[in-house]
Amino acid sequence: MTIPVASATPSPVPETINVAVLGAAGRMGRTVCDAIEAAAGLELVARYDAGDDFSVVRESGAHVAVDFTVPGVTEANVHALLDAGIHAVVGTTGWTDESRQRVREHLAQPAVAAARTGVLIAPNFGLSAVLAMTFAARAARYFESVEVIELHHPDKIDAPSGTARHTAAAIAAARADAGMAPSPDATETGHDARGADVDGVRVHAVRLRGLVAHEEILFGNVGEQLSIRQDSFDRVSFMPGVLLAVREVVTRPGLTVGLENVLDLS
Amino acid sequence: MTIPVASATPSPVPETINVAVLGAAGRMGRTVCDAIEAAAGLELVARYDAGDDFSVVRESGAHVAVDFTVPGVTEANVHALLDAGIHAVVGTTGWTDESRQRVREHLAQPAVAAARTGVLIAPNFGLSAVLAMTFAARAARYFESVEVIELHHPDKIDAPSGTARHTAAAIAAARADAGMAPSPDATETGHDARGADVDGVRVHAVRLRGLVAHEEILFGNVGEQLSIRQDSFDRVSFMPGVLLAVREVVTRPGLTVGLENVLDLS
Amino acid sequence: MTIPVASATPSPVPETINVAVLGAAGRMGRTVCDAIEAAAGLELVARYDAGDDFSVVRESGAHVAVDFTVPGVTEANVHALLDAGIHAVVGTTGWTDESRQRVREHLAQPAVAAARTGVLIAPNFGLSAVLAMTFAARAARYFESVEVIELHHPDKIDAPSGTARHTAAAIAAARADAGMAPSPDATETGHDARGADVDGVRVHAVRLRGLVAHEEILFGNVGEQLSIRQDSFDRVSFMPGVLLAVREVVTRPGLTVGLENVLDLS
Amino acid sequence: MTIPVASATPSPVPETINVAVLGAAGRMGRTVCDAIEAAAGLELVARYDAGDDFSVVRESGAHVAVDFTVPGVTEANVHALLDAGIHAVVGTTGWTDESRQRVREHLAQPAVAAARTGVLIAPNFGLSAVLAMTFAARAARYFESVEVIELHHPDKIDAPSGTARHTAAAIAAARADAGMAPSPDATETGHDARGADVDGVRVHAVRLRGLVAHEEILFGNVGEQLSIRQDSFDRVSFMPGVLLAVREVVTRPGLTVGLENVLDLS
CATH class of the missing domain: 3.40.50.720 (NAD(P)-binding Rossmann-like Domain)
Structure with missing residues (x-):
């Protein structure tokens, strides 16, 4: 070689x-x-x-x-x-x-x-993780709303996961490129339930015994939703x-x- | 009469x-x-x-x-x-x-x-909402972990929803009755992604255009999950x-x- | 003893x-x-x-x-x-x-x-499987429509799974007790896509590499849905x-x- | 003009x-x-x-x-x-x-x-429907298994839906291009639960009161899943x-x- x-x-x-x-x-x-x-x-x-x-x-x-x-x-x-x-x-x-x-x-x-x-x-x-992230970034400009939920085993010490942060950042960049406003949010009370803010995208971290590493990206327009979910069960x-x-x-x-x-x- | x-x-x-x-x-x-x-x-x-x-x-x-x-x-x-x-x-x-x-x-x-x-x-x-809440309270004592996700339209001003608070409180009461420890959670950094704490149960609020009123309760044990979800699309x-x-x-x-x-x- | x-x-x-x-x-x-x-x-x-x-x-x-x-x-x-x-x-x-x-x-x-x-x-x-089945039977009388989806690894030789058959039969019995009509279904063409008929309840079997044993029961009324899902990842x-x-x-x-x-x- | x-x-x-x-x-x-x-x-x-x-x-x-x-x-x-x-x-x-x-x-x-x-x-x-279909076709070559579930209101007379057929056909074409074998399936009994065969891809049709038009594409590899779902609630x-x-x-x-x-x- x-x-x-x-x-x-x-x-x-x-x-x-x-x-x-x-x-x-x-x-x-x-x-x-x-x-x-x-x-x-x-x-x-x-x-x-x-x-x-x-x-x-x-x-x-x-x-x-x-x-x-x-x-x-x-x-x-x-x-x-x-x-x-x-x-x-x-x-x-x-x-x-x-x-x-x-x-x-x-x-x-x-x-x-x-x-x-x-x-x-x-x-x-992980192919499912990489594809979920890639598709999410590409879909980002076509939906008014987007949020990310990541779900992991309860022994994980950091939240949200690196993958979820990376996904949210890619979505935020795509929305910025397309000149989009932030996802609408009228919340006045209870901001602690609304997840972490990663570049303007809300990211929620769920910790549950029995899970391994999972991510779901939710997109919404009037009258429609697109959800992309990936599950990693094993290395x-x-x-x-x-x-x-x-x-x-x-x-x-x-x-x-x-x-x-x-x-x-x- | x-x-x-x-x-x-x-x-x-x-x-x-x-x-x-x-x-x-x-x-x-x-x-x-x-x-x-x-x-x-x-x-x-x-x-x-x-x-x-x-x-x-x-x-x-x-x-x-x-x-x-x-x-x-x-x-x-x-x-x-x-x-x-x-x-x-x-x-x-x-x-x-x-x-x-x-x-x-x-x-x-x-x-x-x-x-x-x-x-x-x-x-x-809502039958689906009432049944989801009731079943969740009954399942609560049989799972090590539990979290609640509620999802609503982005014009809602409070978070989490009253239904989700009520559900979490009922779950917490059932777990307390059964003498259970809190759901395990090793989170050290990023608590803002972990949702609101309602009587020790984590509740996440998602806001998305196109949604109406939805709730999901996630239970986990080693090697298994139980999920109960309800969707209300219309009054x-x-x-x-x-x-x-x-x-x-x-x-x-x-x-x-x-x-x-x-x-x-x- | x-x-x-x-x-x-x-x-x-x-x-x-x-x-x-x-x-x-x-x-x-x-x-x-x-x-x-x-x-x-x-x-x-x-x-x-x-x-x-x-x-x-x-x-x-x-x-x-x-x-x-x-x-x-x-x-x-x-x-x-x-x-x-x-x-x-x-x-x-x-x-x-x-x-x-x-x-x-x-x-x-x-x-x-x-x-x-x-x-x-x-x-x-499996607690999640037993609870899903039990809750499904109890919910059955309150919804106009119900179908069952079971998902397993692709090496399984029988379909639908015994658990799904058992669940569907329990739902059918509860609906019969309550004097309910069958779930509405206007299908005229493509019956092969509509799953197996277990006591009048449609049961769909998905086979996917990476899955273990999973079941989802879907209930519907006008304007609302209730979904109960269980996942068994490991014995x-x-x-x-x-x-x-x-x-x-x-x-x-x-x-x-x-x-x-x-x-x-x- | x-x-x-x-x-x-x-x-x-x-x-x-x-x-x-x-x-x-x-x-x-x-x-x-x-x-x-x-x-x-x-x-x-x-x-x-x-x-x-x-x-x-x-x-x-x-x-x-x-x-x-x-x-x-x-x-x-x-x-x-x-x-x-x-x-x-x-x-x-x-x-x-x-x-x-x-x-x-x-x-x-x-x-x-x-x-x-x-x-x-x-x-x-529908952007969610078109994106789901497009992403599914692109993901197709990277997963051993794939199945499609479409869910509609119970007044629909044909099954599976045109969108689901179109999605399955696009997935099948992408898999053929990549020289892939069919999704593994050891089913010996109960083929009626396994859905319709569209170009070698299994398609399941669920009919449920309260639903409008929805599609889910499930991909599986050893140890991982990718799911893409779209929901159309309104024209x-x-x-x-x-x-x-x-x-x-x-x-x-x-x-x-x-x-x-x-x-x-x-």
């Missing part, structure tokens, strides 16, 4: 994609390893975790590495992968505008750019998104942020 | 129930008049509204009067109906413990008691409850509060 | 209830063993499975036995438990009117009756119902069929 | 769009007239109905005509509008491949093409879509079929 800088030929998509997993001993990492081993056209060639030498990855023949580690090391991992000419799919949280910008700059270096290496950073690999639900990302990142040089950008939604 | 005090014989249920409507010119009153005119076994005998002389009702031959007037006059109406020996079905809001107690005392007067006159005061005549939905109340009040002397107490839910 | 016939004193409820599990090696049985071991006031005293000698149970000091075995042996197990003076909670399927009648007769024998032994046979221990969701049954069966001599009959739903 | 053929200049979008309504006396037509009268930038210049002379429309100065007439006359209306150089927005049903083709040919005539006249034929002007809900179509058709020469094609959903 390491391509000589002199070559102008982009790296072809390999028939079998060799995959290394970083954070392979974690709960998410183990699930990813299982999924890759079971997937047609993918081969698991390295399991890397804290304490291992990075040569395990570098010398594995991996075309793509999947990083589900921790915020403190994920950026360093990505730079090491780029140096090794390995595409990266990143599910670890904690990325900032600055850390993403450093990855962009690294990707722009002549040798890396010539190798057409790709990095995909996604805060969420195994992220695997179709991870596998899709592995297959897509090899054809997408540069930095891609968000799984929605590798989906065909036109 | 006026029964001589001397008689110990309770008033029999009439074959056709004559009905007077108080507040007949209001939106709700007009709908009630239409429903009574269309109902088998009921006959509309008086339409009474502000400015009319009460003799219109007293001399109408009404067995039952339905009061959808305003908080300022409804209690006086009920006392006048009791004096006239007419059963009362009351949908007007604004009743307090004290005003209800005064009705109980009036009903306990020998002449009124002998006439077996009944008064039914109901904050809500005509209250009519089956009003008609049921008219038919039941003639057989229930004394004060009954809440439509659920005339439903057969065992 | 074996009480001399001469004694008129009923067996007192033990402070700690000793429990034997029959079918302890099965998936459901193992889950039950774990739940009992974790429950306050219950002690697991025997694990019995195919091939074991029944003396394991008889001599265990068990007050209650929980049977999650197979249709071919569950009836014989119950009779053996009754002979041993042990209350039985039965979750195994396959019971018929005849096999239940034989249990009733055994319970009526003087020695067993004097011991006040109880048997609880329940087709479903662990049956444990609260099993534990409740274990605690209740010791106070309920004779045969009880259906968990709803030990719930306090008034 | 009639542009000389010689001119190469396309007709500019007028500041105020003059609108004629065909079928103005029908229920839908009256609602459209009210909506246009209330809309900024639109002016109602003609109400035309059966029995009126078409000169009412032709000489009205209308830039756009909205046709909510009946299947028997709608095609003739469109051709007459094209001859008059008036853009057409058509909500009347009954269009076939052949009748659409005849409109395309008329639009291709040099004079009409030069005038850049546009025709928009839409089977559904007034079609007005935002009609107004949008009126504003868009003047900028879109030729034939456009389906409101989704004038929405910005990228």
